[in-house]
Amino acid sequence: MNILITNNTLATLGGSEWVVVELARALSSRGHQVAACSSQIAEAGTMLKGMSIPVIPDPFDSPFKPDVIHGQHHLDTVRALCAFPDVPAIYHCHGYLPWVEDPPVHPRILYYVGMSSVVSERIRFSLGLSDRDVMTIPNWVDLDRFRFVRDPRHKPRKALLYLRSFDRSSWHASQLCQAFEWMGIKLDLWVPQRETRAPEVVLPQYDIVLASGRSAIEAMASGCAVLPISPSACLDLVDLTNFDFFQSQNFSPRLSTGQFNAESIVHAISSYNPEHVKAVTEAVRSRCTLDAATDALESLYLRTVEEFSDEYPLPSARFTNELHAMANYIQSLMPMVRDRERLLLENNHIQQEIAVQEQTITALHRSNSMRITKPIRVISNLLRRLRSTKPNPGESLGS
Numbered sequence: 001m002n003i004l005i006t007n008n009t010l011a012t013l014g015g016s017e018w019v020v021v022e023l024a025r026a027l028s029s030r031g032h033q034v035a036a037c038s039s040q041i042a043e044a045g046t047m048l049k050g051m052s053i054p055v056i057p058d059p060f061d062s063p064f065k066p067d068v069i070h071g072q073h074h075l076d077t078v079r080a081l082c083a084f085p086d087v088p089a090i091y092h093c094h095g096y097l098p099w100v101e102d103p104p105v106h107p108r109i110l111y112y113v114g115m116s117s118v119v120s121e122r123i124r125f126s127l128g129l130s131d132r133d134v135m136t137i138p139n140w141v142d143l144d145r146f147r148f149v150r151d152p153r154h155k156p157r158k159a160l161l162y163l164r165s166f167d168r169s170s171w172h173a174s175q176l177c178q179a180f181e182w183m184g185i186k187l188d189l190w191v192p193q194r195e196t197r198a199p200e201v202v203l204p205q206y207d208i209v210l211a212s213g214r215s216a217i218e219a220m221a222s223g224c225a226v227l228p229i230s231p232s233a234c235l236d237l238v239d240l241t242n243f244d245f246f247q248s249q250n251f252s253p254r255l256s257t258g259q260f261n262a263e264s265i266v267h268a269i270s271s272y273n274p275e276h277v278k279a280v281t282e283a284v285r286s287r288c289t290l291d292a293a294t295d296a297l298e299s300l301y302l303r304t305v306e307e308f309s310d311e312y313p314l315p316s317a318r319f320t321n322e323l324h325a326m327a328n329y330i331q332s333l334m335p336m337v338r339d340r341e342r343l344l345l346e347n348n349h350i351q352q353e354i355a356v357q358e359q360t361i362t363a364l365h366r367s368n369s370m371r372i373t374k375p376i377r378v379i380s381n382l383l384r385r386l387r388s389t390k391p392n393p394g395e396s397l398g399s
Helices: 015-029 043-050 074-083 117-127 171-182 199-205 213-221 243-248 262-269 274-287 290-311 317-389 393-398
Strands: 002-006 033-037 068-071 089-093 109-114 134-136 158-161 186-188 208-211 225-230
Touching (some): 002 074, 074 089, 158 171, 225 262
Parallel strands (some): 089 109
């Protein structure tokens, strides 16, 4: 089968970029012809090229006509649909943000895939689709990469904050440091840049990993205890009692009201149990694998192609030309849209930093207020006692 995978970028290796890299490799190893398409190509594209996977900036450059389009990010997906007007597609959605993730409506997108049940439910609700039209394929781990599994210690000694978006200078970071100091656990806030490309080597060095999404799954697969965390919230340590619920939101507290202070973190860490860690690792390595996800997607591709060939007529030459023109038009808009998204993300990050700084300032004001008012209260009480014990002049003269 010929499969074209689209993505917003194939530059810096992030969540969706890793999906393209690992899925393309897995499909290619099964004998499929795979190409990856993105208007922005750098590090992830270089990695794909090293695997002999064609990487193209324009769908018209595809080395083959695809049987199915595996769409990720709506502008890139619709551009590919316009380039190949007689080819069906599935749309793979990885989250709510940014805007480029929004699932598009198109008659040739026959199925939608959510990377968690929460995302799938959002797709169904927002597009008015049935359960048949939307399936969930949870985030996975590539067991060929993450082969080594550590043996959990009886008592944790080292922890790692493995979340790129976390502000290490924030009040929340200070709460993390305070909590782990209380517990006598060494917390590393950073991973050396050269080692972030090999999490399968880094993660097994730690007893506890603070992460979310794909990083959390990879840490669990490595034998680490995982505390799902975001820049402003955290949950409990993952165990088999909460595994399904946390997986439904991709092991991220963004959809939760999880507390985030030193006391709540200490409470969560206190539940550390090496046997629970082993059980979670076994669950992840049996239920969240790249092979299982590839099986599910392969079946979905076949179903999509069969249903499309049975129901959809071939487009006319004039209609094809119009769609090709539309594909070129979308291509011209993409740099401006990418700039807009970048500015929105930067603005959102700045707003989050402002909110964190305001929380820090408020906490400092309260602390300073207590430091100032307590001595004043002590002095006032002392003056009142002195006044109450001062001799009455009339009484002194009479004696």
